[in-house]
Amino acid sequence: MTETTLTGRGVEHGAQLFREWFQQLTAGAERGQGAAYVFVMGSLCELLRVFDFPVVFPEINSLQTAVRRVAHEYLNEAESYGYSPDICGYVKADVAVQLRGGAHPMGKIPKPALAVCTNACNTYVKWGEIWQRMYGMPLFTLDIPGTRGAGLASTPGSVDFERDRRYVEAQLRELITLCAQVSGKRFDIDRLREHMAHANTMSAGWHEVLELNRSRPAVFNALSDGTVFLGVANGFRGTAQGAQYFTELVEEMRQKAEQHIGTPIDEKWRLIFVGVPCYPIFRRFSELFSDWGGVFVNSTYLRFASGGAHLGFRYDLAHPIESLAHGVLVGVRDAMDNMFFQAPALAEMIDTHSADGVVFHPIKSCRTVSTGLADTRRALMATRDVPSLFIESDLMDRRVVSEAQMKNRIDAFFEGLAARKHQEA
């Protein structure tokens, strides 16, 4: 394959996969097929696919309403229903989707036959309770203990780790029983192995893709391109399509790295993104940085919103359930660490990805991600002499997105970077 056909393939193919995915969901909804509703941090897709559940990610559905610039319609509808302007916009957009019978800008969302939520975000659990009230379907909360304090993550094999892993495993076995009841299908451990093998390929690929962005110039933009890759990592987790996608993505990124092919812009500044993107003005938000030659080379988002898949954890297919518990525990725990104890990870990213600056983007909608960012910034600045920018907006609600104000701050940030470089020269 030639260089020109490889470059850009991942983004294009990812978008195509997404369109197809929504077409399949729409077809399922039309047939009245119930879906498994899951979340990006601990989706359990490997397991749910064994029972042939179509998988719905309400977070992805919600962000798509923002990217397609209709989120405000959905938010207004949920607020009229009684939800406060001060709660998660993802939840509200989804409530409106449900109130509209599944009508969504990209198709029709099937109703839930089952919902599985982890505790990686507390709002997941409250969200699941909303569906339970609406539909009366089973809700399973997979409780995954996180790290108990900064730097205290238990080591696999230790007594503490094994206690947590056993708890997760016990719950997974309970979930398997529930899935069999809801789907009416027998649990087939070999099918689980098959989906876990695909997940292994995807995780290894995701890990390598992120590592390849150490290249200079960066081979992809973690904010714009990375969000497409992330969507596939979640939506197609545990599938042959997903595995093939990541195999090809690695191929593309390797080639770009070898041939020093960067993103379409002239890379002047290498940046780290911390938080969740501003989806209501997604393209413009990215341009506010790329117009200055700023390229995001890594982000915490690509870590936590992939449920820790960036670790490249490989399931042991000889012991699938035990290993699934192990993998889900380390993955989701790491996702949480990348929100609650992220300063060391950021320091590492600055070093490994040769970053010139860090952009913190707390959002109104999400306390999980945003509450600790100002303090993390203080801690990070004490250990790394790298400029940072702190801008607040939202991932859904355009009422709290001030593009002009944001642009002023971003312009000033780049001017500061330039002045600093000039002084150092």
Add this chain to the structure above:
Amino acid sequence: MTAVVPRESVVADWLGQPLEDVLSRARDLVEDATFPTVRRWREAGGKVLGHFQVYFPEEIAHAAGLLPFKVRGAPLEPAHAESHFGSYLCSIIKTSLELALANGVELDAFITHPICDAARNLAGVWGRNVTYPCRILYLPQNPNSAFAATYLRDEYARIRDLCHEIAGRPVTDDGLHASIAVFNENRALLRRLYSLRREQPWLLPVHEAYVLVALAGLIPRQEHNALLRALLPQLKRRRVAKQDKIRVIVEGGFCEQPPLDLLRAIARSCYVVDDDLLIGLRWLTSDVPVTGEPLFALAASYIDRSAHSPVQHDLRKPKEKMLLERLDTANAQAAILLAAKMCEPGLEELVVHTRALDGRGVRYFVSEFEENMSSFDQLEIQLETFVENLLFD
């Protein structure tokens, strides 16, 4: 070094004083944002374990000779803590950190829980700004799993080991049994206090009941027991005329605490016959067994014999059902639904609660609050209008 267990009593000189004087001193103590009982405990050589809302197994800290201190924010301006957080956040997260950063509340350990998306960040933020251990206690969010009690027992063992480390003394099963007995008595006394409010609410308005409960988070529990033992008979003998007020329950005080003046404003027109204020202090609803494996007994009680709140998920406790049960048990006519500003679980629960009450045809009054709000005139007028509508409907 082994921690001293101070012998000086905080409230010994309160006993035998007129009831009104004791209530006045209790209010002053609860409203004092410098938390003098914590300071005095440490000055006497004792050590303090601060635990954030909602529930913490205080028996474990107590058995180690530590003072378990309930961190529940304070009505103050978080001038120092503000810069450690973003804009869209409830007040209690900020004022709790303020206590540690600038208000002189010195702790020997701090434990938080992933009760909400904001609070689960606290261990990280707090730990970056103080030198003592800051930990997260992962109370199970899947209490419906058959393995949850075993998991929680192990989690409590971790807390026991931390308490051992801080206090410099082992926490034995016998010690735990003794502490559980102290707390069992405390819970029984608190149940009697709430029973009094349900049966004769004119004897104990909500703001006075609140300060008596809140003291539990500030002083050694055996002292709190002694105080309640002395006060309960006095309260029953109180000469207060019954008035024509409606019976209400108050929901929304599980984490950030409404200002005392807000509760006083409610009491002027309503009898609050039940509430979820400081529900964590009353979380376990019956005695914890004082035989057998104590940590497992505490864990099983948390899971199977406990109250409810918006921040605990349990399939056996649908929120609407629990609200209506509280309403019915208290024989209340209406509900006052509060939500702390920017409190996601509380705000989400408002939708559930209002719909459940609408479904039953029960009237309710909704208000957002903040712990450091100081003007209640408008709220009081609205509340009076609500009550009048009920009385003359």
